[in-house]
Amino acid sequence: MRVHVADHPLITHKLTVLRDKNTPSPIFRSLTEELVTLLAYEATREVRTETVEIETPVTTTTGLAISSPRPLVVPILRAGLGMLEGMVKLLPTAEVGFLGMLRDEETFEPKTYAERLPDDLSGRQCFVLDPMLATGGSLGAAIKFLFDRGADDVTAICLLAAPEGVAALEKLTEGRDVKLVLGTVDERLDEHGYIVPGLGDAGDRLYGLV
Ligand SMILES: O=P(O)(O)OC[C@H]1O[C@H](OP(=O)(O)OP(=O)(O)O)[C@H](O)[C@@H]1O
Numbered sequence: 001m002r003v004h005v006a007d008h009p010l011i012t013h014k015l016t017v018l019r020d021k022n023t024p025s026p027i028f029r030s031l032t033e034e035l036v037t038l039l040a041y042e043a044t045r046e047v048r049t050e051t052v053e054i055e056t057p058v059t060t061t062t063g064l065a066i067s068s069p070r071p072l073v074v075p076i077l078r079a080g081l082g083m084l085e086g087m088v089k090l091l092p093t094a095e096v097g098f099l100g101m102l103r104d105e106e107t108f109e110p111k112t113y114a115e116r117l118p119d120d121l122s123g124r125q126c127f128v129l130d131p132m133l134a135t136g137g138s139l140g141a142a143i144k145f146l147f148d149r150g151a152d153d154v155t156a157i158c159l160l161a162a163p164e165g166v167a168a169l170e171k172l173t174e175g176r177d178v179k180l181v182l183g184t185v186d187e188r189l190d191e192h193g194y195i196v197p198g199l200g201d202a203g204d205r206l207y208g209l210v
């Protein structure tokens with residue numbers, strides 16, 4: 001697994017506002033979208049392209065177009081949904097698959113309650129979105145889902161990660177081509193499996209309590 005930690009002042013600034021418990025949902029949502037746009041720049045560095053010929057008003061030239069098969073963007077519901085719009089703005093030809101996962105807050109095991117993905121992902125570049133990588137259970141299960149459908153090129157984008165979650169994913173993805181793009185890596189997990197200092201429950205901060 002290749003890990004890229006952005007650690008850029010604009011990203012740190014926006015994360016600081018996200019972390020603040022007084023930041024209300026509408027601002028939290030727009031910052032999440034802005035952050036994914038910044039992280040997607042690195043995450044899409046190896047997006048597959050093909051050479052195309054075009055005519056400018058002046059002459060004929062060659063450029064690049066995103067090639068087929070189209071990339072697949074997979075937000076992990078709920079919280080990953082907050083990153084979807086920012087991502088597809090940058091990758092407008094992408095298709096979107098959905099995974100709904102809820103972490104059991106006692107065992108930290110993720111339960112998959114919704115799945116809408118193509119059956120065959122061989123040859124597809126996949127971009128998984130989830131703002132929080134805590135124990136790594138949810139993202140690990142999502143990546144395994146994609147591997148099981150034949151994906152071999154997976155990039156995950158998370159805003160915040162715990163070192164424990166990064167280590168768990170390293171183990172799970174050994175020998176596979178997985179790229180992990182992170183806004184930052186926090187200190188640790190607490191006894192409830194929450195990222196410290198973190199930002200609390202991203203799903204609740206985006207969409208309210210359920
Ligand atoms: O790395 P893990 O220990 O698996 O924890 C991280 C997961 O927990 C959160 O989702 P949650 O289960 O709270 O669902 P939600 O998005 O509906 O709030 C978060 O968005 C991740 O999916």
Ligand SMILES: O=c1cc[nH]c(=O)[nH]1
Binds near residue numbers: 079132
């Ligand atoms: O810190 C955490 C851990 C799991 N899920 C979240 O939303 N936040």
Ligand SMILES: [Mg+2]
Binds near residue numbers: 079201202203204
């Ligand atoms: Mg949640």
